[in-house]
Amino acid sequence: xxxxxxxxxxxxxxxxxxxxxxxxxxxxxxxxxxxxxxxxxxxxxxxxxxxxxxxxxxxxxxxxxxxxxxxxxxxxxxxxxxxxxxxxxxxxxxxxxxxxxxxxxxxxxxxxxxxxxxxxxxxxxxxxxxxxxxxxxxxxxxxxxxxxxxxxxxxxxxxxxxxxxxxxxxxxxxxxxxxxxxxxxxxxxxxxxxxxxxxxxxxxxxxxxxxxxxxxxxxxxxxxxxxxxxxxxxxxxxxxxxxxxxxxxxxxxxxxxxxxxxxxxxxxxxxxxxxxxxxxxxxxxxxxxxxxxxxxxxxxxxxxxxxxxxxxxxxxxxxxxxxxxxxxxxxxxxxxxxxxxxxxxxxxxxxxxxxxxxxxxxxxxxxxxxxxxxxxxxxxxxxxxxxxxxxxxxxxxxxxxxxxxxxxxxxxxxxxxxxxxxxxxxxxxxxxxxxxxxxxxxxxxxxxxxxxxxxxxxxxxxxxxxxxxxxxxxxxxxxxxxxxxxxxxxxxxxxxxxxxxxxxxxxxxxxxxxxxxxxxxxxxxxx
Amino acid sequence: xxxxxxxxxxxxxxxxxxxxxxxxxxxxxxxxxxxxxxxxxxxxxxxxxxxxxxxxxxxxxxxxxxxxxxxxxxxxxxxxxxxxxxxxxxxxxxxxxxxxxxxxxxxxxxxxxxxxxxxxxxxxxxxxxxxxxxxxxxxxxxxxxxxxxxxxxxxxxxxxxxxxxxxxxxxxxxxxxxxxxxxxxxxxxxxxxxxxxxxxxxxxxxxxxxxxxxxxxxxxxxxxxxxxxxxxxxxxxxxxxxxxxxxxxxxxxxxxxxxxxxxxxxxxxxxxxxxxxxxxxxxxxxxxxxxxxxxxxxxxxxxxxxxxxxxxx
Numbered sequence: 001x002x003x004x005x006x007x008x009x010x011x012x013x014x015x016x017x018x019x020x021x022x023x024x025x026x027x028x029x030x031x032x033x034x035x036x037x038x039x040x041x042x043x044x045x046x047x048x049x050x051x052x053x054x055x056x057x058x059x060x061x062x063x064x065x066x067x068x069x070x071x072x073x074x075x076x077x078x079x080x081x082x083x084x085x086x087x088x089x090x091x092x093x094x095x096x097x098x099x100x101x102x103x104x105x106x107x108x109x110x111x112x113x114x115x116x117x118x119x120x121x122x123x124x125x126x127x128x129x130x131x132x133x134x135x136x137x138x139x140x141x142x143x144x145x146x147x148x149x150x151x152x153x154x155x156x157x158x159x160x161x162x163x164x165x166x167x168x169x170x171x172x173x174x175x176x177x178x179x180x181x182x183x184x185x186x187x188x189x190x191x192x193x194x195x196x197x198x199x200x201x202x203x204x205x206x207x208x209x210x211x212x213x214x215x216x217x218x219x220x221x222x223x224x225x226x227x228x229x230x231x232x233x234x235x236x237x238x239x240x241x242x243x244x245x246x247x248x249x250x251x252x253x254x255x256x257x258x259x260x261x262x263x264x265x266x267x268x269x270x271x272x273x274x275x276x277x278x279x280x281x282x283x284x285x286x287x288x289x290x291x292x293x294x295x296x297x298x299x300x301x302x303x304x305x306x307x308x309x310x311x312x313x314x315x316x317x318x319x320x321x322x323x324x325x326x327x328x329x330x331x332x333x334x335x336x337x338x339x340x341x342x343x344x345x346x347x348x349x350x351x352x353x354x355x356x357x358x359x360x361x362x363x364x365x366x367x368x369x370x371x372x373x374x375x376x377x378x379x380x381x382x383x384x385x386x387x388x389x390x391x392x393x394x395x396x397x398x399x400x401x402x403x404x405x406x407x408x409x410x411x412x413x414x415x416x417x418x419x420x421x422x423x424x425x426x427x428x429x430x431x432x433x434x435x436x437x438x439x440x441x442x443x444x445x446x447x448x449x450x451x452x453x454x455x456x457x458x459x460x461x462x463x464x465x466x467x468x469x470x471x472x473x474x475x476x477x478x479x480x481x482x483x484x485x486x487x488x489x490x491x492x493x494x495x496x497x498x499x500x501x502x503x504x505x506x507x508x509x510x511x512x513x514x515x516x517x518x519x520x521x522x523x524x525x526x527x
Numbered sequence: 528x529x530x531x532x533x534x535x536x537x538x539x540x541x542x543x544x545x546x547x548x549x550x551x552x553x554x555x556x557x558x559x560x561x562x563x564x565x566x567x568x569x570x571x572x573x574x575x576x577x578x579x580x581x582x583x584x585x586x587x588x589x590x591x592x593x594x595x596x597x598x599x600x601x602x603x604x605x606x607x608x609x610x611x612x613x614x615x616x617x618x619x620x621x622x623x624x625x626x627x628x629x630x631x632x633x634x635x636x637x638x639x640x641x642x643x644x645x646x647x648x649x650x651x652x653x654x655x656x657x658x659x660x661x662x663x664x665x666x667x668x669x670x671x672x673x674x675x676x677x678x679x680x681x682x683x684x685x686x687x688x689x690x691x692x693x694x695x696x697x698x699x700x701x702x703x704x705x706x707x708x709x710x711x712x713x714x715x716x717x718x719x720x721x722x723x724x725x726x727x728x729x730x731x732x733x734x735x736x737x738x739x740x741x742x743x744x745x746x747x748x749x750x751x752x753x754x755x756x757x758x759x760x761x762x763x764x765x766x767x768x769x770x771x772x773x774x775x776x777x778x779x780x781x782x783x784x785x786x787x788x789x790x791x792x793x794x795x796x797x798x799x800x801x802x803x804x805x806x807x808x809x810x811x812x813x814x815x816x817x818x819x820x821x822x823x824x825x826x827x828x829x830x831x832x833x834x835x836x837x838x839x840x
Contacts, residue, residue: 049738054738054741078746082744082746083744084744085741085742085743086744086745090742091739091742093738093739093742095735098734098735099735099738099739100736100739101734101740101758102758102832102833103757103758103832103834104754112744112745112753113744116745148834150834164743168743168744
C-alpha cells in the first residue's frame with residue numbers, strides 16, 4: 001500500500017492574500033495512525049481538503065506537493081482525482097448529519113461509492129451496503145439503509161459516514177474531527193472501528209482532532225498545527241509526554257481538566273428546580289416509540305453545578321428544552337421553586353451547542369441581544385444599551401463586538417455572546433446544552449472558567465449537559481446520568497467516578513479513562 | 528403520510544365548502560329580490576306575476592331555512608346542475624366546462640413554457656453565480672415583472688400579428704391562436720420561476736453534503752445532477768402550483784384582450800352583466816380546482832423532501 005506524502009504545502013486565500021497553510025509537510029504510511037491536532041482555525045481541515053483537492057473556491061494551493069504512492073495529486077486530472085476521492089482516499093467529516101443529502105436514503109448514499117469504485121450495482125450493491133452497515137455497528141442494517149439522514153442520531157450518522165468512506169476500500173482515511181459531536185462511548189467505538197481497519201488491512205489514518213485524550217489512546221505519531229504551520233511533530237509519547245513548544249503545552253494543559261476543589265453538593269439548600277415524573281412522548285398512535293423522557297424525577301439545588309451525562313439520543317437535550325419550556329411535556333410536572341415568587345419565564349436560560357446556529361445570521365449581535373430586553377417594559381434605549389455593554393463585559397468581551405454579525409465572530413466569541421444573552425435576563429438557572437463540545441480545547445477551557453466564575457460571583461445554578469467526562473470531573477458537584485430517557489443515576493461527582501452504580505455509568509466512566517488507550521497501544525506493540 | 532393525506536383532504540373540503548357558501552349567498556346579499564333571482568336561474572320561462580313567483584318559490588323550497596337551501600344548492604351544483612344563466616338562458620354548466628377546458632390549456636401551455644425557459648436559465652445563473660451570464664439572466668428575467676399583461680399583449684399583437692402577420696391577433700380558432708396569449712401569460716412566471724430555481728440551486732450548491740459527495744468520488748457534473756438539481760427544484764414545485772391556481776381565474780386580462788372564451792372571460796362577462804348563476808358556477812369551479820392543485824403540490828413537496836414529511840407527521 002502506498003504512502004501519503006505532503007511536502008511544503010502552502011495554501012493562500014485569493015481575496016486577502018493571507019496564507020492559510022504555510023509549508024506544511026506530513027506523511028501517513030500504510031497501517032499508521034497519525035494525529036493532526038491544533039486549535040480551531042489552525043489549518044487542520046484545510047490540510048485534509050488540500051489532499052482531496054477540494055478546497056473552497058477562494059483558496060488555492062500556491063506551492064508544495066501532495067503524493068499518494070506514485071500519483072502526484074496536485075498535478076492530477078479531474079478524472080484521476082474522481083477515481084482517487086472516495087476510492088484510495090476516504091474522508092470522514094465533522095457534523096455527519098449535515099454531510100448527507102437530506103432527500104436520499106443512507107442506502108442510496110452508500111451505493112454511490114460502490115458503483116463508482118467497485119462497479120457494484122443492483123443486488124450485489126445492496127448486499128454490500130448491508131454488510132458495510134453491519135460492520136460499522138448498525139444493529140438493523142436493513143432499517144439503516146432505508147433511513148433518511150434526519151432519522152439517524154449523530155452517532156448513527158457518523159457510523160453511516162464511516163461505512164460510506166470504507167465502501168471504496170480506501171488506503172488512506174482522512175478523518176476530520178469525526179467524533180467531536182459524539183459522546184465518549186461512541187467516540188471510542190468509531191475510533192476502535194478505524195483502528196481495526198488499520199490492523200486488518202493496513203489502512204493509514206490521518207486523524208484530525210482537538211481531543212488529546214483520544215490521540216494518546218490511538219495515534220502512533222502526532223503533528224501539532226498552529227496558524228497554518230506544523231509547530232511540532234513526533235511520536236505520540238514524545239509530543240504528549242515531553243512537549244517541545246509552549247503551544248503544545250498550552251493545548252495539553254487545556255485538555256487536561258483537573259478536578260477543581262469544589263465544595264460538596266449543598267444538600268441543605270433549597271431546590272431551584274423540581275422535576276417530578278416528567279414524561280415526554282414524541283409521536284402518537286403507531287408512531288409512538290420509546291418515550292424521550294421516561295418518568296424523570298430530579299431536584300436541582302439552588303447554587304449547585306449539576307452535570308447531566310448520557311449517550312447521544314438519551315434525552316439530555318429534550319430534558320433541557322422541557323425545562324425552559326421549548327418542549328411541552330406529556331405528563332409529570334416541572335416546578336421552578338426558587339422563582340415561584342415572581343414567576344419570570346426568563347429565570348431559566350439555555351445555552352446551545354452550536355454557537356453559530358444560535359444567532360440569526362442577518363442580524364447584528366446587538367439586535368439579537370436587544371430583542372428580549374425590548375419585551376421588558378420601561379427600559380429606555382440608553383438603559384438597554386448600557387445593559388448590553390455590561391453583559392458583554394461580564395463575559396470578558398469588547399462591547400464593540402456587538403455591532404458585528406455572527407459570521408464575523410469566532411465560535412468561542414459567539415459562545416460567550418450566547419452566555420451574555422442568557423445573563424441579560426438575569427436567570428437563576430443556566431442550562432448549558434453541550435455548550436463547549438463544538439469548541440477546541442483552549443476555547444473550551446476559557447468558557448468553562450467563565451461559567452465557574454459566574455457560578456461563584458452570581459450564585460448562578462448551573463446544569464451542564466455534556467458527554468465530556470473531563471468537564472464533569474472538572475466542575476460539577478453532582479452528576480445525573482440519563483439512559484434511554486430514564487434517570488439511572490444521581491450522585492456526587494466523587495462517588496460517580498469511584499463507584500458508578502448503573503451499568504451505563506460504568507461504561508461512561510471506563511471509556512473516559514485516558515490511560516486505557518495507552519494500554520491498548522502497549523498491546524498493539526506486543527502483537 | 529396517511530394522516531397527512533387525510534388532514535389535507537379534510538382541509539380541502541372545508542375550504543371548498545366555506546367559499547361555496549359565500550358564493551351561495553350572492554343572490555341574498557346583492558340588491559334585488561333573492562327569490563326572483565333564484566327563480567330566474569331555475570325556470571326557463573319569464574315569470575312576472577306575484578302569485579306564480581310565490582308558487583314557484585314554494586316549490587323550489589325558497590322558504591326553507593338557509594342551511595337547507597345551501598345543501599340543496601350544493602348537491603345540485605356538484606351533480607352538474609348549476610342552474611340557468613340569467614342572460615343566455617342556457618345551463619351554466621354548458622358554458623363553464625368548455626371555458627374551463629380552454630383556460631386550462633392556455634394556463635398549462637403558458638406555465639409549461641415558463642418552466643422550460645426558467646429551468647435552464649435558473650440553473651445556469653446559479654452555476655455561474657456572480658458572472659456576467661448570471662447578471663444578464665437575472666436582470667432580463669427580473670425586468671419581466673415590470674411588464675404587465677395589458678401592456679405586453681397589445682405590443683405582441685402589434686409586432687407579431689399586425690406588422691409581421693405571423694400569428695392571429697385574437698380568437699381561439701386555430702392552434703396558433705394560443706401562441707400570443709400564452710407568451711403574454713408566461714412572461715411574469717418566467718421571472719419568478721427563474722429566480723426561484725436560481726436561489727434553490729444556490730442553496731443546494733452551498734449545502735455541506737456537496738463536498739461529501741465530491742469526496743466520495745462523484746464528478747462535479749454527477750454531483751450537480753444527483754445532489755443539487757433535485758433539491759434545488761423543490762421550491763419550484765410549490766411556486767408552480769400557486770401560479771397555476773392564480774392564473775385559472777387570473778387570466779382575465781389576456782382572455783379579454785385576445786377574445787378567448789375562457790374562464791377569465793366568462794367571469795368577467797358574468798360580473799359585468801350581473802349574471803349571478805354564471806358567476807357562481809365559474810367561481811366555485813375555479814376555487815375547487817385551485818385548492819385541489821395546491822394540495823397536490825403539497826403532496827409532491829413531501830415526496831420530494833422526506834425531511835418535511837418526517838417533521839410534520
